[in-house]
Amino acid sequence: MSTDASATDSTPERPVALESEADLDEFLAAHDRVLVDFYTEGCTLCASIEPVVGNVARAHDDLAVATINPRNDPPLIDRFRITSAPTLLLFEDGEVVGRLASGFQGGDAIDAFIENPGGDE
Structure with missing residues (x-):
């Protein structure tokens, strides 16, 4: 599955499947906050x-x-230092502000990560 232009016009209500680094860069440019x-x-x-x-x-x-x-798209592995799956990255204005790479996480843990991506700093 790949995205079409309409998928990035507003905040989608479901996850959008991306295929390439170019798709990801376009998606990041289209949205302020991205998981x-x-x-x-x-x-x-x-x-x-x-x-x-x-x-x-x-x-x-x-x-x-x-x-x-x-x-x-293997360049993504080095660019975002992906060493395990699943890895969740939180972006704000195209920049990584948080990383959650601790295996399976429930909804409450992911919500907490989104609200406080740097932990209790």
Whole structure:
């Protein structure tokens, strides 16, 4: 699945599947706050977190959510230091402000991460 231009015109209510680094850059440019789920095919934790990420997308009006398999575009792995899957990155104005790479996370943990991506600093 790839995005079309209309998918980035407003904050989508469900995660948008992205295919490439160019798609991701376009998505980041179109939205102020973005949560990206970096996943891999065959990853059971990734499959388990997918519906949770969908619920998060519906619960946050000011947050656009996308999913991408970095193996489809390997430069993403180095660019965002993806060392495990799933990895959730929170972006504000195109910049990474938070990273959650602790395996499966429930909705409450992801909500807390979105509200306080730097932890209790």
